[in-house]
Amino acid sequence: MPISFLHRQSAHCESGVTSNLLTHHGAPLSEAMAFGIGAGLLFGYFPFIKINKLPLATFRSAPGSIFQRVTSRLGIRVERRSFKNPSAAMAALDRMVADGIPVGLQTGVYWLPYFPPALRFHFNAHNLVVYGAEGDAYCISDPVFPDPVVCPRADLARARFARGALAPQGKMYCITAMPKSLDLAPAIKKGIQQVSSMMVKVPFPLIGTRGIRTLAKAVEKWPRRLGERLAILHLGHIIRMQEEIGTGGGGFRFIYAAFLQEASEVLGDARYLDLSRRMTAIGDQWREFALAGARHCKGRAGAQESFSDLANILRACADSETALFNDLHALVNR
Amino acid sequence: MLKKEVPQDQEVLDGVSEVFYAVDENGRYVLAPSTGWEPANLANLQAWDAIRDELTGMVARIRANRLSPLAYHMAANQMDAKLLASYVGLFVWQVRRHLKPGPFSRLKPEMKKRYAEALLVTAAELEQLPADLSPTMLRIRKNRPAGKA
Numbered sequence: 382m383p384i385s386f387l388h389r390q391s392a393h394c395e396s397g398v399t400s401n402l403l404t405h406h407g408a409p410l411s412e413a414m415a416f417g418i419g420a421g422l423l424f425g426y427f428p429f430i431k432i433n434k435l436p437l438a439t440f441r442s443a444p445g446s447i448f449q450r451v452t453s454r455l456g457i458r459v460e461r462r463s464f465k466n467p468s469a470a471m472a473a474l475d476r477m478v479a480d481g482i483p484v485g486l487q488t489g490v491y492w493l494p495y496f497p498p499a500l501r502f503h504f505n506a507h508n509l510v511v512y513g514a515e516g517d518a519y520c521i522s523d524p525v526f527p528d529p530v531v532c533p534r535a536d537l538a539r540a541r542f543a544r545g546a547l548a549p550q551g552k553m554y555c556i557t558a559m560p561k562s563l564d565l566a567p568a569i570k571k572g573i574q575q576v577s578s579m580m581v582k583v584p585f586p587l588i589g590t591r592g593i594r595t596l597a598k599a600v601e602k603w604p605r606r607l608g609e610r611l612a613i614l615h616l617g618h619i620i621r622m623q624e625e626i627g628t629g630g631g632g633f634r635f636i637y638a639a640f641l642q643e644a645s646e647v648l649g650d651a652r653y654l655d656l657s658r659r660m661t662a663i664g665d666q667w668r669e670f671a672l673a674g675a676r677h678c679k680g681r682a683g684a685q686e687s688f689s690d691l692a693n694i695l696r697a698c699a700d701s702e703t704a705l706f707n708d709l710h711a712l713v714n715r
Numbered sequence: 716m717l718k719k720e721v722p723q724d725q726e727v728l729d730g731v732s733e734v735f736y737a738v739d740e741n742g743r744y745v746l747a748p749s750t751g752w753e754p755a756n757l758a759n760l761q762a763w764d765a766i767r768d769e770l771t772g773m774v775a776r777i778r779a780n781r782l783s784p785l786a787y788h789m790a791a792n793q794m795d796a797k798l799l800a801s802y803v804g805l806f807v808w809q810v811r812r813h814l815k816p817g818p819f820s821r822l823k824p825e826m827k828k829r830y831a832e833a834l835l836v837t838a839a840e841l842e843q844l845p846a847d848l849s850p851t852m853l854r855i856r857k858n859r860p861a862g863k864a
Binding site: 497499501527621624626627636661665 | 716721727728729731732733734735736737738742743744746748749752753754755757758759760761762763765792793794798801802852853855
């Protein structure tokens, strides 16, 4: 019998799992809060790492980091295990489910049958919660879906042992002990400190706002360097990383704005509300980039719209983010 | 993004709705369901087109007997030799060799079974090109009753 587990749909899988697990253990935390405390926001452009032969651009921190940071910043004890052997991994899952403990899993999207086929790519850092078993299937709270789903055992075993980049190796995690009360304010500040210094204080050209500028420079050169067809494929890939399911829109910028809004209430400081509004405007700027990029992909860009114009939109995003994260960094480090 | 601007462009999500963060009329952030956004849909379809293009080129070479059908089933599952090798527990060079018609036809049935399991086909299907040459996942979608997740 599945235990009662409150499934709430969220924009991003890992912050959603974190929020739902904490809520189950008696500490309701919104997804946006989990995303902010876990310092989920980032920008990174790594042209030498290829995904489907296309350069990696990321709008979020490394998979696994949100859950790890949230639990450690709030003093929550967790247990994490990974496995070499699939049957041992499934047996361990069965034991915990039988004990009524909801378990977080890292899985490969390609093997999850309930996913819309068009989204089934080899992406191995998808998080979900197993909260029960019925016959030969598991009851799953997959945070990016509106309702709980069911997944046959064989498929889930396959997804837990997906191969390739970020292979999950059967990774599972659960909460073992909660603190008496959650002290949100210092955790929020730590999360903001981390994101703002990654975005503007890392003197490395591929990370943070510097990374956005490097991407802008690369985008400008794509048509000449790669030819029209490949340039468009590269552009479409960036748009997918920014807007595909799991981002909440605008490359996670709107989730972060929601977090800043909530943070202003917890901290009782209206200045964070102002920064939240600016973050929303930045999310809209990113969406403008996706719209203009999509016009290129369709071949409907006007004659005056070139890849340089796309690069300029990116530079505008970088300018606004530099200003915002500098202000945020100054505010939180005072 | 305002709540009333949350896009509803259904195309790739098969009726599943995702969640966007948007601002309501009081300036508060709310979670708003969306059935998809056109630029994101377009980028997704474009990625599938690239996979289809790769498959088309491969089919021609398999029909000309320059590649084994394994090459098709590998690419239809969006895999390369390296990824497939890790699924079947072989070295990359072994998988590359099996992409040639000769070495593939000499494979033992057990080996073919391992490939077939990793590539979501039966051992018989592995030996030939399917009638429907779409990528594996999109083939699954077509065979499924509409509207069922």
